Structure formats: C-alpha cells, structure tokens
Amino acid sequence: MIDNRTGVEHTLPIVDGAIRATDLGKLGLLSYDPAYLNTGSCRSAITEIDGDAGILRYRGYPIEQVAESATFLETAYLLFEGELPTAAQLKAWEDDVRIHTYVHQNVKKFLEGFRYDAHPMGMLLGAMGALSTFYPDAKEIGDRDGRYLQRVRLIAKIPTIAAFIFRHSRGLPYVLPRNDLSYVGNFVNMTFEIGGSLQPNPVLQQALEVLLILHADHEQNCSTSAVRSVGSSHVDPFSAVSAGIAALYGPLHGGANEAVLKMLDEVGSIENVPAFIESVKAGRGRLMGFGHRVYKSYDPRAKLIKRVADEVFEQTGLNPKLKIALELERIALEDEYFVSRKLYPNVDFYSGLIYQAMGYPTNYFTVLFALGRLPGWIAQWEEMLNDPEQKISRPRQIYVGSPLREFVPMSAR
Numbered sequence: 017m018i019d020n021r022t023g024v025e026h027t028l029p030i031v032d033g034a035i036r037a038t039d040l041g042k043l044g045l046l047s048y049d050p051a052y053l054n055t056g057s058c059r060s061a062i063t064e065i066d067g068d069a070g071i072l073r074y075r076g077y078p079i080e081q082v083a084e085s086a087t088f089l090e091t092a093y094l095l096f097e098g099e100l101p102t103a104a105q106l107k108a109w110e111d112d113v114r115i116h117t118y119v120h121q122n123v124k125k126f127l128e129g130f131r132y133d134a135h136p137m138g139m140l141l142g143a144m145g146a147l148s149t150f151y152p153d154a155k156e157i158g159d160r161d162g163r164y165l166q167r168v169r170l171i172a173k174i175p176t177i178a179a180f181i182f183r184h185s186r187g188l189p190y191v192l193p194r195n196d197l198s199y200v201g202n203f204v205n206m207t208f209e210i211g212g213s214l215q216p217n218p219v220l221q222q223a224l225e226v227l228l229i230l231h232a233d234h235e236q237n238c239s240t241s242a243v244r245s246v247g248s249s250h251v252d253p254f255s256a257v258s259a260g261i262a263a264l265y266g267p268l269h270g271g272a273n274e275a276v277l278k279m280l281d282e283v284g285s286i287e288n289v290p291a292f293i294e295s296v297k298a299g300r301g302r303l304m305g306f307g308h309r310v311y312k313s314y315d316p317r318a319k320l321i322k323r324v325a326d327e328v329f330e331q332t333g334l335n336p337k338l339k340i341a342l343e344l345e346r347i348a349l350e351d352e353y354f355v356s357r358k359l360y361p362n363v364d365f366y367s368g369l370i371y372q373a374m375g376y377p378t379n380y381f382t383v384l385f386a387l388g389r390l391p392g393w394i395a396q397w398e399e400m401l402n403d404p405e406q407k408i409s410r411p412r413q414i415y416v417g418s419p420l421r422e423f424v425p426m427s428a429r
C-alpha cells in the first residue's frame with residue numbers, strides 16, 4: 017500500500033482476503049466504514065452466506081437440506097454445538113428444553129401490565145429484559161454449564177412468553193405449556209387453543225417449523241450484531257438478546273414482513289401494481305421484502321418459503337394478497353431498476369402472507385421471526401465470548417463537529 021500523503025510504501029498482511037483495520041492504525045490511518053458495508057467484525061464458524069451465489073449454510077449444511085430434514089430444535093443444537101446431534105443427544109436436548117417451558121408467575125403479572133393494544137414486539141423486548149431479573153445466575157457468563165442452562169431457559173421460555181403476548185392482545189386467558197407436545201406443537205397450542213377445540217393441522221405446523229429453521233441464523237445481521245455488541249460488555253444473555261429483539265423490531269430488519277403486508281394493503285389490487293412500481297422507482301417508498309445487504313441474487317430462503325406458501329395455501333385457501341405479491345415480483349424481476357440493482361425477493365416477502373394464513377395478526381409476525389432467530393443470537397453470543405480476539409465492542413469515529421470554542425454564559429447568548 018502506498019500512502020499518497022508521504023509516498024511511503026507499506027506492506028499489510030492479507031489473511032483470509034482481509035486486512036486488519038488495526039494494521040492501518042499503525043500507519044496513522046482509521047478505516048471508515050459507516051454501516052459496516054465492508055467490515056468483518058469477527059471470525060465465525062456458524063453460518064456461511066455467499067450473497068452472489070444465493071448460498072446459505074448452517075455449520076456447512078445447505079439450508080435446503082436442513083429445512084427438509086431437521087426439526088427446529090435439532091437445527092438449534094447444530095448451531096450451538098457445531099455438529100448434528102445423535103438420537104440420544106437430541107432427546108437429551110429436547111428433554112432439557114421441555115422441563116424449562118414454564119415461566120415464573122410474576123412474568124405473567126409483568127405482561128398483564130401492558131396496555132391491551134401494546135405492540136407484541138415491545139412486549140417481547142420488555143419481557144426478555146425482565147427475565148434477567150428472574151435469573152441473577154445468568155450474570156455468570158464465564159461458566160460453561162451456566163451458559164448451557166441460560167441457553168435452555170431462553171429456548172424453552174420464549175414460546176411461552178410469545179404465546180402469552182398473543183393471548184394478551186386478544187384478551188384471552190394464557191394457556192400453559194404442554195410438555196407432551198413438540199416444540200412447535202406446544203407453541204401453536206398455547207396461541208390458538210380455546211376450550212379444548214384446537215385440531216392441530218400437521219401441514220401448518222410443519223410449515224411453521226420450516227419457517228423457524230429458515231430464520232434460525234443469518235451471520236452478522238443487524239440484530240445479531242446488536243446481541244454481540246451488547247453482549248461484549250459481559251451483560252447477561254437475557255439483556256443481550258433483548259437488544260437483538262429491539263434491533264429486529266425495525267422495519268428495515270425483522271419488521272419488513274409486517275411492512276410487506278401493509279404495502280400489499282396499500283396497493284389494494286393487481287391493477288394498481290404497475291403504478292406502485294413506478295412510484296417506488298421514483299423514490300417514493302421501497303418495495304418492501306425486496307433487496308438485501310448481502311444477497312445480490314434470489315434469497316435461498318425466499319425460494320423455500322415460496323414452496324411452503326403453496327402447501328399452506330392449499331390448506332387455507334388462496335389469499336387475494338398473494339396474487340398482488342406474485343404480480344409485484346413478476347414485474348420487479350423484469351424491470352431494469354430492480355435488475356440493475358440486483359434487488360430480489362428476500363425472506364420477508366412471502367413469510368408474512370403465510371403467517372397471516374396461519375391466523376397470526378400482522379403486528380405479531382416479527383415475534384415469530386424472533387422465535388426463529390433466537391438460536392442464532394445465542395450461538396453467536398457464545399462464540400463471541402469464547403473468541404480470545406474479541407473485546408468490548410467500541411467503534412471509533414471521525415469527529416466533524418465544531419473546533420474548540422469558549423463557553424458563552426447564558427446572559428451573553
């Protein structure tokens with residue numbers, strides 16, 4: 017590298033296609049990268065994405081194969097442990113989760129304090145932060161067994177809390193966990209059961225299982241980076257995960273599936289699609305559920321979700337909004353604006369339509385995303401803690417404010 021200010025030539029080691037920003041520091045240079053467009057913040061062995069090729073792998077296994085053959089808890093095990101479990105290991109993990117599904121009665125009281133119309137993500141965020149006060153031992157983040165216990169608690173309790181939130185919004189009594197059901201079966205029962213009348217639909221439950229698997233991890237996205245960054249202060253995992261939930265809440269991240277449904281409502285009918293596309297191209301709003309920071313081809317999860325959508329709509333009947341979505345996709349994939357910017361449907365484009373067909377209200381979609389993403393957040397948090405290169409996360413800045421000036425007393429202003 018030649019420093020054009022001085023003409024001095026420097027050699028910077030390149031390892032794994034990267035230079036170290038701290039090596040630039042030795043030359044008196046700061047690397048400037050707002051929004052981390054080209055900055056690797058860690059070395060990670062959990063999830064591999066090739067955005068140009070549309071590849072997503074968990075611990076080396078293609079997402080298509082994991083979604084086809086694994087359960088959500090099996091996927092979580094894979095993300096945590098790095099290997100697929102044996103039958104005995106999976107059973108032990110499922111049993112551990114099963115015996116931790118209940119939450120302290122005061123969590124119920126805490127949730128009851130929210131207004132009837134509180135946004136489910138605000139409730140989830142608050143409840144997750146509050147959980148840290150129920151488990152003071154979670155502060156012992158250096159203890160491997162302790163971390164395992166918190167991992168189990170997090171995975172076991174989030175469906176219970178999420179279901180209580182669902183019931184709260186509807187004014188329905190909370191349904192307690194049933195440990196004879198599968199992870200997803202129990203969650204569906206806690207959300208929809210009324211008077212013993214719920215007839216579980218295996219196709220819809222399998223669809224939910226696949227959706228959770230597709231969301232389980234996605235390397236250094238906004239919410240995962242938030243969990244890592246907040247966790248780097250060595251706070252307990254419940255607090256770190258609540259930071260991830262806060263990040264996921266935003267419409268540019270997990271809130272996008274909710275935004276897609278709002279957009280489809282706004283478009284209203286197929287005839288309005290061309291005018292809507294023109295308004296997006298003119299810079300008046302975005303085509304929600306399109307585009308991705310990393311994928312510059314079809315998001316592999318979106319491909320799988322489209323297949324799940326077909327299976328679900330066969331059971332529930334066709335949603336008229338699906339027709340609008342298909343037409344938006346058809347036009348956008350042919351349009352120069354979207355093609356030249358490599359904007360393709362992402363995971364959120366169809367997931368909202370499926371959640372709606374399953375009976376979940378729009379403002380609840382991101383909670384389902386959080387349920388799916390939790391294993392990824394925890395796996396990444398633990399990887400960060402075990403990485404000797406990591407320290408407290410603390411970016412630098414380029415100061416562009418006023419230079420030194422004298423304070424002006426109030427009487428002189």
Ligand SMILES: CC(C)(COP(=O)(O)OP(=O)(O)OC[C@H]1O[C@@H](n2cnc3c(N)ncnc32)[C@H](O)[C@@H]1OP(=O)(O)O)[C@@H](O)C(=O)NCCC(=O)NCCS
Nearest residue numbers: 268269272296302303304305306307308309357362363364
């Ligand atoms: C996901 C997203 C935040 C990635 O953003 P990013 O990597 O920062 O990309 P940029 O905002 O720099 O976009 C690059 C270009 O594509 C355009 N673009 C990106 N996403 C777009 C969309 N959904 N609709 C219309 N135009 C879009 C931008 O306007 C920009 O155009 P320009 O170069 O003419 O200014 C962005 O694509 C987006 O807002 N998508 C909609 C929300 C969404 O679905 N989020 C879920 C992600 S899983």
